[in-house]
Amino acid sequence: MASIRRRERKDGTAIYQVRWLQGGRGGDWEGEKFGDEESAEQFKRLVDAHGQQWPPGWVKGKGFVEDPVPPGDMPLVDWAHRCIDRLTGIDERTRGDYHRDVDNHFSIIRHTEPSGRVVDATICNLTADDVQDWVRAEEAGERDADDPQKWKRRKSHPKSIANRHGLLSSIVQVAVEAEPPLRSKNCCRGTRLPRVDDGIDEEMCFLEHDEYARIAAEIADPHARDLADWLVGTGMRWGEATALQVRDVNLHRNTVSVQRAWKRAAPGEGGPSYFLGPPKTKRARRVIALTGAQMDMLRRRMTGRKPEDLIFHTPLGKSWRHDNFWRRRWVPAVDAAIAKGLPKRPRIHDLRHTHVSWLIAERIPLPAIQARLGHESITTTVDRYGHLVQALDGEIRAAVEAAMAAPAPTPGLTRVV
Template sequence: MFTPLILPQLGNLKLSDLRPGHLMKFYKYLEQDGIRQDGKPGKLSDRSIRYYHAVLSSMLEDAMKWQLITSNPAARVEAPKVRRKQTTSYDETQSAELLQALYSEPIKYRVLTTLALYTGLRRGELLGLEWKVIDMENAQIAVVKQSQYTPETGVVDRKTKTEGSQRLISIPTSIVTLLKEYKAAQNEERLKVGSLWQPSDKLFTTWNGKPMHPDTVSSWFNDFLTRYNEKTIQQGKASLPHIRFHDLRHTSASLLIAQGVPLKNVSSRLGHSSIAITADIYASALQSADKEAAQKLEDILNIKNEQA
């Protein structure tokens, strides 16, 4: 996964010759447009560049343990900063409207979108789901893989981003019921396709069982919101904000925070490696929840004071 970018820039150097300056130059190289390996335009995200730093630092730390080098040059380089973007999400009313609107869509996309909202899973994690990791009896989903696309490999499954990303997520009974309905529908489609069906245990596939391209999900969601909003505007109603599919993950987290769910639980559901990451990303949601808590406390104390 990392070698196509690391080897051309650093592979000609001996470990003993590697200096902090080489790493700093490499991180600058990663900021160039057109550097992405998934065929998309633009540069790598700040978080991806920081991840390259973490990987290189870990590798060099191992080299020190094996006495191949005497010091870790990555330890003397400041980790690339991640510029935080403001998250976009739906509120409770908008989320309920979205779920209602999905009933007119194919069940595959209804399940995909509903799961994204209820679980906070990343797009790749959703596409990596297989029926064997869905525990209907205990209402849990085991997140162990994610689907990724690169021009070289096509759509492939890989382990989740970190060990912390591998997790068990509880789902409500309504989602279990929806999944059972979807599995029955998928089995019917499989019988219709017959011998053209590609053997697969995946929840979400193309018409013949092949893995879905991740961008197909985003394109469908964009088209769905466009169609829905055109209809609601014609009816004189307010439209839903045009968010990205990934923003359903932010919506899931923000709704949980607004309901007072402990940040540790929210972080665990999202698969973050630390609570600090969750707190950083959802600082605005946490601030709003804190203001609401302050108002509730004032209301409680005012009532007590009036009764005194």
């Protein structure tokens, strides 16, 4: 352990010397002088914390000397905005969301120097500890200092933290791959993130066939009823189903092709708030097989319509908006069904989850479900719905028992002596 010695000067003042054996017993004596006891005590704790070594970045007689600013370094927020402006392959709505995350969340990231001093984060000084501190701050939120009952910055959901961390990691990676590189490694690698499945927020709701029928019976508008039946019968996303056009239907193969989806325009762009764009991912472009009843419904809705007309529309022929459908059609129907004994309160998106549960109950393999839903990765399908595949336990046991059983003798063979 380091120690502090007080020495009197001739003028009556004192100096405080911190002494220690470099690296512990067997090392050489080292020392540093301070003009006040508090500074000496702080330095002593640093020496002890670093195993009786000089604290990194400390120069004897001068204190902590920070490395010179690397060429090209800039505030982290400025670097992030610049990277986002240069992204390709994303719509302007997504770009705006990224910029908002930088302003609202990356702006609170700070860098802690070896001395313990906290400064603004830059793209070059950011460390793994800084990223971990930021994740903890996002998870904890911040109360209003003037009114502890209010939030200055609310707690972030684990999924939101994971998404923002992914964006931060990609922004830091740009600095790693820059020419010349601004960083030697990505400090976001290995960050311990909160579990996404903690809590019960937005828990998936799976409806039995009769439970959905009770809700559907309360939807009086036939246009809304057709759309609800389609969502639960195909598992399509809301933005995909409401963007289907007459030309997407193949009447000979009994299929429908997912080619587009509704997108929300970025704020301030002017014009319509929604527009038709590509589906969510590459795998979201897919062909979905339909039942005879579904084809009959499509033929009914396609009669007299042009190839570019929407298949699902409001009674006035306008495109459906999620908020309008949810508020005027879905919520009243669910409330009416609950009043008559329905024990669940599903969201519109739960019709997609319900479709999957029905497929799994019929022993449809998860890879086939992945293709039908348009998931980019089978991992997504397994993570969300793998817990439902309990109905196959009996088949799995039988398969294992058959594989492990001793081979039966082959009939009709006679041993030759």
